[in-house]
Amino acid sequence: MNSISNNAIRQILLLITIILIGIVLFIHLKIFIPAFLGAYTLYVLMRKYMFILQGKHKWNKNLAAAILMLLSFLIIMLPILVFANMMTSRIAFAIEHSSELLTSIQDFINKYEQRYGINIITDENIRRLSTIGAETLPKILGATFNTLTTVVMMYFILYFMLVDGRKMESHFYEWVPLKDENILLLRRELNLLVNSNAIGIPLIALLQGLVALVGYIFLGVEEPVFWFVITCIAAMLPVVGAALAYIPLSLVFFAEGNSGKGIIMLIYGFGVVGVVDNVFRFWLQKKLGDVHPMITVFGVIIGVSMFGFIGLIFGPILISLFLLMIKIYVNEFSQRTGSNDIPVK
Template identity: 55%
Template sequence: MSYLDNERLKQIVFLLIIAFLGILLFKELYAFFPGFLGAVTLYIISRKVMFRLVEVRKWRRSLAAAIIMVLSFLIILLPVSMLVNMLTSKVGYAISHSGELLDGLKALNARLHANSGIDLLTGERLQKLQDYITNVLPGFLGATFNTLTAVAIMYFILYFMLVNAREMEEALYEYIPLKDENVELLGQEVKNMVISNAIGIPAIALIQGIVSLIGYLIFGVPEPVFWFVVTSFTAMLPVIGAAAVYVPMGVFLIAAGQTWQGIAILVYGFGVVGTSDNLFRMLLAKKIGDVHPLVTILGVIIGVSLFGFIGLIFGPLLISLFIVLIRIYSNEYLVKKREVKVVKTHHGKEGKAKQVGKD
């Protein structure tokens, strides 16, 4: 075995050891991964502000990081936690009054069956629904606890990322085994996708919620603010979106005898709320990054199943990173092979030309 082959074998063994340890650590620390992804998201959004405070205004790193963390909590997490608390209280009320809810559904089903002959809620379905409602509260409380844990981990990691921002980015440039232009491409793509999804998806969902709220107020829907919150959350879901709220609401109103209100909600939902989604998505795409809808839909489906709520941002990022890595591989290796082939062909032609000249 030659010296070069021996060194290559050592390199492969070393990489296998690194990969094994990396997989082992990721497996054991997977529960903290959503918090890490949240820290990366906030870091990408706030890094320019951090550099400006530290390098231009000459603030201490710890103070600048603390100010950014407090502002992110007040602007992002506090409103979201208030909305989640509102939903939690409603869910708790619905569970504590589940008997009344089931009686109302039975009456609604009987009326629908009498008018249209459709029997939606059989005895078996009602039993499944009752079991589901009974099991919702523990799951909801568990999800709340997991969210609080993820937020604590997120801010813990974010602090050190902000304080050591320059050193961290320089280390990434040094240790990522790619050419500088490909590292730049990778970083730019990550930045664009994170900003597009972290700002774009919630912004579009909030706009749809506001548009829906206007309709709820016009058509006299009870507790319009609560349904505005629910619509804003469901609007972030792929494919179905806000229709998960206004379609059942319209059907319920029609079945309850409020025919014109139900029809108006359905028409307003499909005609105005659905159109606002497409319109504002196109307008925001020019401002915060043009992401293909297929990447967003598939990415959200994959991301939510992998990472939970934060997967709304990082699911599309995974697909985009996969595409970018293919481009980088082409730039890093395939281009070199093509250049070598061109050089060899060029030298071969020169050799033949010299041989012909000698003859």
């Protein structure tokens, strides 16, 4: 009994030490959580190709990792660079024609003030806008710097994940204190969820953008490709989604006196583009990872607030992981549940 008690005490003390060190590390390294999650997402997507290049084609692991990272960087950054180039040209044009732009905005606002009898341009509103602008600019600059830092750290972590992938997975199997079938279940479900969100969300956004592009061309929207890119980016955001693109376009039509086009834009946006999101998003994600629509919606909302943009992927995964761990707990410790109650597909 004394030996058992001593072992129990040493085990408890060791666990407390591990937990305390883990808390300290988490507090000081939590800013890198989005980078780690992004690296894990890319690792899941590229793991198979890394093993093929190493095993089948006998590539050096460092070269294979570098090539895969470069390709992923180009695939991820190319749309961002295209969007940045579009925005840069428009910002330069706006600065060059700032006086004309301000006059157009003022005329636009005056039309709505006269039509609906409201006052938008007031000293109070101008003061509030100035305050918001002064507060927002440092946040934008800080977010830009944080994003660049996250990307650098993400690829730094990803490199070691790819190079030491087999060793990392072997340690995972050894260190996780679960039954073998539950470890396999955990890994399989995580991989399915990552693929479902990492592939499904951009794919649905692209589909919405293409559907919206048809409407933009039909209605004669100026620079439809630019608005197509805006729609794709907005479609990945929770709650409002692609409406951030087609509602401003409808307002522009109304301001120009094209009420018919404005109404058609709203009907097409909510009735067609919105349906693409509401139907195909849930169908595709359930098809890829058997993700319930409620998990998708609430997961995106929670994930964005916790992790930023990468939370679009890991928010639903977090909720699904919580439910999965409950199943695994029941399988591990419930006396009325056998070891084969949770099938590994």
